Amino acid sequence: MRTLIYVLFVSLLLPSLAMAQIDDRTQEAYGLYKLGMLKDAAEKIDEVVESKNGKTDAQAWHVRGFIYKDIYAKLENSAINSKSQEEAVRSFKTSMELDEERKLIEMNQLALKFLGVSYFNHASEIIDRHNVYTIDRANDNYLKYKSLMTFLYPDSSLKSKDVEFHLAMSTAYRKIYDEEPQNRAEFFEKSNNSLLMVLDLDPNNWAANYSYSVSFYNKGARNLQQLPNTESIIDVYAISSESMRSIEIALPFMLKAYEIDPDKIESIKGLKWILFNLHQEEESKKMSDLERLKESQR
């Protein structure tokens, strides 16, 4: 996943006060905002938008959006799960809905884009930490990003971003699972579910096919490494049967990865090991020969 950098020079970006008649209290809130008294400005503008006239005033909501955006960006240092960020989004969206003359549209859109990108970056940050307790919050932040982008650009496709996000989530879930495979089986499932979401969007995605295959192959191999701890031959029989089922699941996805990109050495190696462990020794040997050939051509 890539981190988006959307640089808005917030010190230079000010609300657009475009209308002839502006509520005095909105002016007052704007003045406080310009002086950097953001909490006082927020209190004042909240009164305005809660008032009878203010709640349908696109300008008031627009100013409110900027005040809360700056609280989020400056006072809260762009913290994850910020209520101010949510309030800023709500304010700009309301302003856009009320702005029939579309005088504030450009500024509202730019500010919303900034906030949307912030959600995306929060998701990236959470993924990068791959913390067992917080990882699922990346989903919430990504959904907020998606929701805002869809609101701003209803005709645009976010498919490539979705693919990027689910691949990154799969990696994070897998890392969490790998830290304690015995206790974190649900993260194995989550990692694979993320890959299935990618395959649903793009069945020819090499990374998703390869990763899904390796995930099941490794699970099988890892289970078998527990064999020396078994007390009974019945357990050996059960564990080896279950492991072989995992390795069988891995095969078609590795074949697909190989079909998508026959030159990738990873798929060739993957097939070599999977086929070998499924006792298809002749086929495995062909892959082994191909691996040597590819490596000699490097």
Added chain:
Amino acid sequence: MRKRFLIIAALCAISASFQQVPKLNETDTSALIKASYLYHFSKLVDWPAQAKTGNFIISVMGSTSVYQELVKKYNAKQIGSQQIEVRKLTKTLNISNCHVLYVGKECEDILPDIIKALKNEPTLIVSDASGALKKGADINFIVEDTKLLFELSVKNATDKDLFIGSTLKSLATRIQ
């Protein structure tokens, strides 16, 4: 109020290493399973009294990966009161006393000669070759639907005073 705004916005992206494909676990799983089975065969077969002293010797001819797995994971274990000792044999008919002899595929061609050489020894011969029970092996690994299973010959074992327990018989794919 003067309408004033200046926006300098730039949208760019930087690469990050969030997406990584998993690393393949390059393991010979057959070796893990065979080593584990060899250990459990040793526990589930009863040897004559004269073989119940000294170390419990498991010899491996061919198949380095099975040998390595046995040495790494089972060398410190015991069969009854006997300490397991794993030995790697070259392709030879000069086989010293051992409780279990695993003959890998690489040595399949000399299996009949090995069986002949050990005819009167209480050695459980485990092989990896089709039709091996008919040649005189006691237990033979087979692959069915990708699963590694085993078949056994009670007669071949009994002829050498080896008693195969009921658990082992119940898990065998075929019994001769």
